[in-house]
Amino acid sequence: MSNWHFRRKHVAESIAKFFMLLSFLIVAASLISILWTILSKGLPSLSWSMISQTPKGGYYLGKEGGILNAIIGSLLLAVGGTIIALLISLPITLYLETYIAKTKWARYVRLTMDILWGIPSIVYGAFGFTLMLSLGLRASLLGGIVVLALLEIPILTRAMDEVLRLMPDELKHASYALGASKLQTAVRVIIRQMMPGIVTASLLAFGRGIGDAASVLFTAGYTDRIPTSLSSPTASLPLAIFFQLGTPYPEVQNRAYASALILTLIVLVISLGSRLLSARLSRFINK
Amino acid sequence: MVRNQDRYGSTLFFILTLIPIILLVGISAALVVKTLPLLREHSLLELLGGTTWKPMKGLFGFLPFIASTFWVTILAVLIAVPPCILTAIYLAEYANKTVRSIMKPILDLLAAIPSVIYGVWGMLVIVPWVQNKVIPFAKSFPNGFPLLVSDNPTGFSMLAGSIVLAVMVAPFIIAVTNEVMVAVPVGIKQASLALGATRWETIKRVVIPSTLPGLLASVVLGFSRALGETMAVLMVVGNVVQMPRSILDAAYPLPALIANNYGEMMSIPMYDAALMGAALILLVIILILNVASTLILRRLMGRVRRAW
Numbered sequence: 015m016s017n018w019h020f021r022r023k024h025v026a027e028s029i030a031k032f033f034m035l036l037s038f039l040i041v042a043a044s045l046i047s048i049l050w051t052i053l054s055k056g057l058p059s060l061s062w063s064m065i066s067q068t069p070k071g072g073y074y075l076g077k078e079g080g081i082l083n084a085i086i087g088s089l090l091l092a093v094g095g096t097i098i099a100l101l102i103s104l105p106i107t108l109y110l111e112t113y114i115a116k117t118k119w120a121r122y123v124r125l126t127m128d129i130l131w132g133i134p135s136i137v138y139g140a141f142g143f144t145l146m147l148s149l150g151l152r153a154s155l156l157g158g159i160v161v162l163a164l165l166e167i168p169i170l171t172r173a174m175d176e177v178l179r180l181m182p183d184e185l186k187h188a189s190y191a192l193g194a195s196k197l198q199t200a201v202r203v204i205i206r207q208m209m210p211g212i213v214t215a216s217l218l219a220f221g222r223g224i225g226d227a228a229s230v231l232f233t234a235g236y237t238d239r240i241p242t243s244l245s246s247p248t249a250s251l252p253l254a255i256f257f258q259l260g261t262p263y264p265e266v267q268n269r270a271y272a273s274a275l276i277l278t279l280i281v282l283v284i285s286l287g288s289r290l291l292s293a294r295l296s297r298f299i300n301k
Numbered sequence: 302m303v304r305n306q307d308r309y310g311s312t313l314f315f316i317l318t319l320i321p322i323i324l325l326v327g328i329s330a331a332l333v334v335k336t337l338p339l340l341r342e343h344s345l346l347e348l349l350g351g352t353t354w355k356p357m358k359g360l361f362g363f364l365p366f367i368a369s370t371f372w373v374t375i376l377a378v379l380i381a382v383p384p385c386i387l388t389a390i391y392l393a394e395y396a397n398k399t400v401r402s403i404m405k406p407i408l409d410l411l412a413a414i415p416s417v418i419y420g421v422w423g424m425l426v427i428v429p430w431v432q433n434k435v436i437p438f439a440k441s442f443p444n445g446f447p448l449l450v451s452d453n454p455t456g457f458s459m460l461a462g463s464i465v466l467a468v469m470v471a472p473f474i475i476a477v478t479n480e481v482m483v484a485v486p487v488g489i490k491q492a493s494l495a496l497g498a499t500r501w502e503t504i505k506r507v508v509i510p511s512t513l514p515g516l517l518a519s520v521v522l523g524f525s526r527a528l529g530e531t532m533a534v535l536m537v538v539g540n541v542v543q544m545p546r547s548i549l550d551a552a553y554p555l556p557a558l559i560a561n562n563y564g565e566m567m568s569i570p571m572y573d574a575a576l577m578g579a580a581l582i583l584l585v586i587i588l589i590l591n592v593a594s595t596l597i598l599r600r601l602m603g604r605v606r607r608a609w
Contacts, residue, residue, distance in 0.1 A: 023499050030501040034391035037384035038404070041475065044468045045411050048422045055425060102320055109314035119318070126321045132591050133328065133584065134529020136556040140580040141328045143563070144335050164324060171321075197310035218413075225415025228531035228556065232563050252417040252532065259421065259536070274421045278414065285413040289406070 049278070056275025059268035065276065069238040074258070076265035081273050083240050084254035088277075090155060090241060091234060091250055092224035095162025096170075096216055102163070103170040104212065108200040111178045112186065124175070131168035136228040138165045143232035156244040158234025165229055166219040173218055177211030178204070210295035217288035221281050227252035251277045332584060335577035342571070348578065354542045361575045363582060365542050369552035370583075372545050373459050373534060374527045377466035382520055385471050389478035390504055412472040420536030423465035428537050432456030436549060451549035457539035459552045465533050470523035477522055481515025482508060521594040525587050531556035555579045 067080035106123070114120040142161035151157060185207060189199040205212075227250070235247035236257065251273060258270035339348070343361065351362020392404055432455055439449035451458070485508050493503040509516070539551025540561060558579050562572070 023502065027499045027501045030504075031395065034387045034395065037387035038391050038396075038400075040384050041388050041411075041471055042404070042407055044471070045407050047426060048411075048414060048418065048468075051422050051425050052418060055421075102317065105314055105317050106321070109318055113311055113314060123318050123321060126325055129588065129591050130321055130325055132525050132529075132587055134531065134556060134587070136529060136531040136559050137328065137332075137580050137584050140559055140577060141331055144331050144577060167321065167324075195310070200310075221413050225413075225417065227415070227417050228560055231560055252415055255417050255421065256532065256536070259424070271421065274418055278418055281413050281415060281418075282410065285409055286406075289409075 052271070052274050052278050055268075055271035056278075057272075059272040060275055061272075064269065064272055068240060073238070074261050074263075074266055076263045081249075081251070081254050081269070081276075083238055084249040084251045084273070085276065086240050087155075087234070087248040088224050088251040088280075091158045091162055091230060091248060092220050094155070094159035095166055095223045096220045098159065098163035099166035099170050099219060100212075100216055103167050103174065104205075106171055107174040107178060108204060110175060111181075111204065112196045112200045127168045127171050127175075131172055134228070135165055135226050139229040139232045142229065146233060152245075153233060153235025153247050154245045155234060155241045155248040158230045158248055158250070159244075161229045161233045162223045162226065165226065166223055169219045169222055170215050173215035174208065174211055177208050177215070181207055210292045213295060214288045214292040217284050217291070221284045224284075225252060225277065225281055227256060251280075329584065329588075332577050332581040336574055336581050339571055339574035339578050349582075352544055356569050356572045356575065359571060361571070361578070363555075363579065365544050366553055366555045366558050366579065367582065369459070369538075369545055370528060370554040370556075370586075372548070373462045373466065373538065373552055373554055374524060376459060376463035376548060377470065377527045378520060378524050380463055381467035381471050381474060381523060385474040385519075385523075386478055386516065389475045389482055390508070392475070392479050393482035394500060394504055394508065408472040408475055411468070412476075416469070416530060416532040417536075419465050419469050419533035423461055423533060423537035427461045427464050428456035428458075430456070431458055431461045431549070435460065439549060448548055451547040453539070453547075453549050453551055455539065455551075457537055457551055458549045459538060459545055460548045462534045462538035462552065462554075463548070465537055466527045466530055469530060469533060470527050473526055474519045474523040477519035478512075478516060481512045481519070484515075485511055518594065521590060525590045525594075528587060528590070529556055529583060531560050535560055555583045559583075 061080075063078070064080040065085060066082060067078070068083045069081070070077060070079035073079035110120050110123060138161055142157060142164070146152070146157050181204070185203055186199055189203045190196075194202070230248075230250050231253060234250060236249050236253050237247040238249070239246070241248045255270050255273045255277065258266050258273060261267065339361065342359075348361055348363055349367070350364055351360065352364045353360045353362045354365060388404075392401055396404070435449075436451070436453070436456070439451070442449075489507055489511070490503055493507045494500070498506065534554055535557040538554065538557065540553050540557055541551035542553050543550065545552045559576050562576060
């Protein structure tokens, strides 16, 4: 082979490597740009009253108040939604793994989960809204929680299913050999084994729930008050950001940036927290 | 006793697995039922092919919204795919442990950031960039640059929506692509390197052909995620009902239509049916994409396996 041929190969290699590094930097730079934009715009308007007060009269004209209603509303919605979703998806995942591991039915259920996972949250919102209309319900905390739970079920099931697939079959077999029923095996052996997976999946779903605006827009409504019961309308952080940005007043828009910073911080803490937690919890399981 | 426990457990669990299936059927059925009044008064062709949207006059042409949705999504995928695939290749084949351990949290964070935050970023960074840089650049061509001719005075445009969407779907595309790349057996890569191929040649001739189905899956995944994205796009895309002609025009995708009008839909006859119809169109497109991608994937997987 000629010298020229070799040189060409290495030039191609360098060009390819250059473009790969460039792409890598572009992706990293967009994250930095997002975080920097939110931080630099949000920090100047962030104050204690923003997170400790509900909107007072004239808040949307630039007067006193904060977005405590949205912070509490979002936490209630996401916690409620995640708990209900977990109560439904955990048994489904266990059933998929212990009872019907490789049957046709398991394939159908997994396929349905994949399809549900792909359905956008605005469609869940529209569906929840029609359902509530036909039942005569108005936008409420309960409505928001139920729609978020529906949205989170496929996220949770898929994440936990992935964890279970990595689990060695011997554990199950050992449990059966000791005379345990499938139910006992699922509850005593498998759940314990997948604990880190449950925690990370729940936090992932919680993060998705707290940041989702399109599904709660119709179903939870919006209000300046902190919800007092399941039937009261409930504000949420994403919608607080959206509505404040929509006003023509710069003071209110600045508060939208501060609200965006609060939401970003919550999501970042959850994301980092789930990493740390899963690392700590994984010490307790058999590898 | 153990056997009884298993039987009751099994029945109870079985009922639970019906929930996702009931949910999928329920969502589809509810949207169809709600759209029926509209379908009774207008033909399907009139609805899907019509370009006039005047709910007050009872005119519901969905074409501008459907066209907007596809334009924005396709453009976003075109922007996202090349850097995402290159990044995934870099992470799988070149990067050392340190780079990978930096990139993993970056991707996790990008995936975790809520849609509305992307929207705020788009309004603060991308929209002004389009307005101050891209539009003057497009105007500097005397005869007009194809696809860039627009009289849109603001930066709220399909291009802005697509850029924001591209960043949003990037973590998904990179994560899936990377997973597929890592799964390629080390042996065949080593064989190629041993024959004197450079790393890039190995990637081009061995890794990419063998991961083609996975690459396709990651792109389709990104595409269908982008299709239904609501808040971020709604905030930067301009929301003007028109047939988009240029990527600098404002557009009005289906999810934005639903989200923007839910408040007033009760006061105008047929409006609620039309909005549920928009949700139904979105659902149908996504279902078709999901099913089609699964079928194509199975085919391709078969072909690649046979090629081994």
